[in-house]
Amino acid sequence: MSAPDGSPVGAERSIGQLFASATTEMSALVHDEIALAKAQLKRDVKRGATSGGAFALAGAVLVFSLPMLNFALAYGIRTWSDWNLALCFLLSFLANCILAGVLFLIGVVFAKKAKKSKGPQKVAASVKETAGVLQKAKPHPRPARTPELEDRAPAAIEAVARSSS
Numbered sequence: 001m002s003a004p005d006g007s008p009v010g011a012e013r014s015i016g017q018l019f020a021s022a023t024t025e026m027s028a029l030v031h032d033e034i035a036l037a038k039a040q041l042k043r044d045v046k047r048g049a050t051s052g053g054a055f056a057l058a059g060a061v062l063v064f065s066l067p068m069l070n071f072a073l074a075y076g077i078r079t080w081s082d083w084n085l086a087l088c089f090l091l092s093f094l095a096n097c098i099l100a101g102v103l104f105l106i107g108v109v110f111a112k113k114a115k116k117s118k119g120p121q122k123v124a125a126s127v128k129e130t131a132g133v134l135q136k137a138k139p140h141p142r143p144a145r146t147p148e149l150e151d152r153a154p155a156a157i158e159a160v161a162r163s164s165s
Contacts, residue, residue, distance in 0.1 A: 029130065030127070033126060033127055037124075040117070043117070044114050044117050047110055047113050047114035047117070048110075048111070048114040050110045051107050051108075051110035051111040051114055052107075054103055054104075054106045054107035054110060055103075055104065055107040057103055058100045058103035058104045058107060059100075061096075061099060061100055061103060062096060062097075062100040065096060066093070066096055069092060069095075069096055070089055070092045070093055070096065071092075072092075073088070073091070073092030073095060074088040074089040074091070074092045075088070076088075077091055077092065
């Protein structure tokens, strides 16, 4: 078993290796969150397009089918019943309005779903939360320097300087 950077799990890793590993994982996290945002945005656009298509279809049905459907339906009602022709035309218009209303409601439902979706906002909140956690992270405390080593340091530097000159 090994760590993500290939070193054994129990092995001591240097600060550089830890930093490189953290940077790699952070980069992968950011890339994954961007991919998630793209996927959610694509889904929202698809819902919006479906909603727009339903609205357009409702308008097209109402505009293009009214004359033919009104005549066909009105004369059909007139044939099956002996009602006045004007009443038959009103009934056929009412049927077309009901169809357009149903298509309009379908468009409203899809528009609400697209508006209600908070895909990219969720991802942005997640990125902010991750950044907040990383900002609050504190480095591991370093052991205090021993005074006896600090006292020897100037003498050791002088000795090395004298021997090299």
